[in-house]
Amino acid sequence: MTAKEIVAGIFCCIGTFFFILGTTGLLRMPDIFSRLHPSTKCDTLGACSVIVGMAVYSGWSWDLLKLIFIACFLLLSSATCGHAIGRSALRRDIPYWRRQDEGAKSGDGA
Amino acid sequence: MKRTVSLLFIAALAALLLYVVANMPPMGDPANPTATHVIPRYLENAEEETHTENVITGIILNYRGYDTMGEVTVIFCALAAVLAVLGRERRGAIEGFVDRSEVVSSTIVRTMVRFMVPFILLFSLYTIFHGESSPGGGFQGGAIIGGSMIVFTTIFGLAESSRRVPQRIRAALEGAAVMGFFLVGALGLLGGGEFLTYAWPKVAPGLQPSLVVWLTILVEVGIGLGGAMVLTSILFAMIREEEIATAS
Numbered sequence: 398m399t400a401k402e403i404v405a406g407i408f409c410c411i412g413t414f415f416f417i418l419g420t421t422g423l424l425r426m427p428d429i430f431s432r433l434h435p436s437t438k439c440d441t442l443g444a445c446s447v448i449v450g451m452a453v454y455s456g457w458s459w460d461l462l463k464l465i466f467i468a469c470f471l472l473l474s475s476a477t478c479g480h481a482i483g484r485s486a487l488r489r490d491i492p493y494w495r496r497q498d499e500g501a502k503s504g505d506g507a
Numbered sequence: 508m509k510r511t512v513s514l515l516f517i518a519a520l521a522a523l524l525l526y527v528v529a530n531m532p533p534m535g536d537p538a539n540p541t542a543t544h545v546i547p548r549y550l551e552n553a554e555e556e557t558h559t560e561n562v563i564t565g566i567i568l569n570y571r572g573y574d575t576m577g578e579v580t581v582i583f584c585a586l587a588a589v590l591a592v593l594g595r596e597r598r599g600a601i602e603g604f605v606d607r608s609e610v611v612s613s614t615i616v617r618t619m620v621r622f623m624v625p626f627i628l629l630f631s632l633y634t635i636f637h638g639e640s641s642p643g644g645g646f647q648g649g650a651i652i653g654g655s656m657i658v659f660t661t662i663f664g665l666a667e668s669s670r671r672v673p674q675r676i677r678a679a680l681e682g683a684a685v686m687g688f689f690l691v692g693a694l695g696l697l698g699g700g701e702f703l704t705y706a707w708p709k710v711a712p713g714l715q716p717s718l719v720v721w722l723t724i725l726v727e728v729g730i731g732l733g734g735a736m737v738l739t740s741i742l743f744a745m746i747r748e749e750e751i752a753t754a755s
Contacts, residue, residue: 470626477619484613 408450415443428494437479649734687729
């Protein structure tokens with residue numbers, strides 16, 4: 398196992414970790430706004446770490462250029478998707494989640 | 508009485524079919540005839556016989572050309588059925604079409620879609636034209652074009668979208684997949700070969716390999732364009748239906 402493979406493996410593991418984190422957040426968070434947070438942020442970070450790992454593994458080649466393109470489009474489209482979902486949820490007046498026992502006290506949020 | 512007889516008949520038929528199924532070779536077993544004879548035959552001879560590096564393309568367009576021709580005809584028939592039920596969008600209706608949702612899609616999304624769609628189309632062309640040498644092909648490329656049209660229409664509306672891909676262009680290209688197959692098949696017949704063998708033995712035998720590749724790419728382009736136009740037309744027909752439903 399060369400140093401290159403080890404570094405690539407570490408980056409891929411970091412990416413996978415963030416994927417697991419994001420998926421857990423998506424499943425466990427209570428409403429659409431808080432679900433957007435793990436699904437967009439951790440997804441982007443996870444996928445980009447995996448791409449960095451693959452870029453290290455492939456070295457200087459045409460694959461590197463393709464990986465850079467993939468990363469660019471992923472960052473652009475992921476951010477746009479998060480924005481579009483959040484905006485339309487806001488416009489549709491989807492209620493925010495509040496903890497049941499604090500609902501009466503904190504009515505000033507949003 | 509009648510019901511008992513038919514029940515018995517069905518039970519006997521089911522028993523027979525289940526017996527046959529039980530005797531079929533187990534799924535995914537490497538000792539199956541498909542794995543021992545069919546697959547090695549394709550893998551060993553496909554590149555030499557079909558001149559396509561991608562064996563899957565060689566199989567679906569060359570060995571099973573008739574089958575794929577039937578498939579694209581089914582896609583075309585699906586469009587014909589949708590249009591028979593929903594009807595095409597009328598030109599006047601599109602000109603007067605206004606976006607009825609009170610919220611305009613955001614500037615960020617509009618800018619991003621305008622920026623991304625050309626890249627998506629470029630990628631679809633890459634998928635179509637490299638279908639004979641790498642994963643991809645006409646069906647996949649056509650679906651990508653159709654997907655980009657769906658994104659564009661969702662954001663910019665039917666009027667903008669149908670200005671980019673006018674009805675007469677779509678009407679002319681919807682049959683491109685079927686036409687491409689029949690054209691290549693007929694050219695093969697004229698060239699002294701057989702229908703859909705991609706070979707013209709009477710004309711220029713030395714050109715054979717590159718000729719086969721070009722004819723395969725021609726069929727791929729036909730499938731891609733035809734599939735994309737079919738998807739777009741179905742989308743437009745469905746939008747028109749919804750617009751009338753909300754207007755009334």
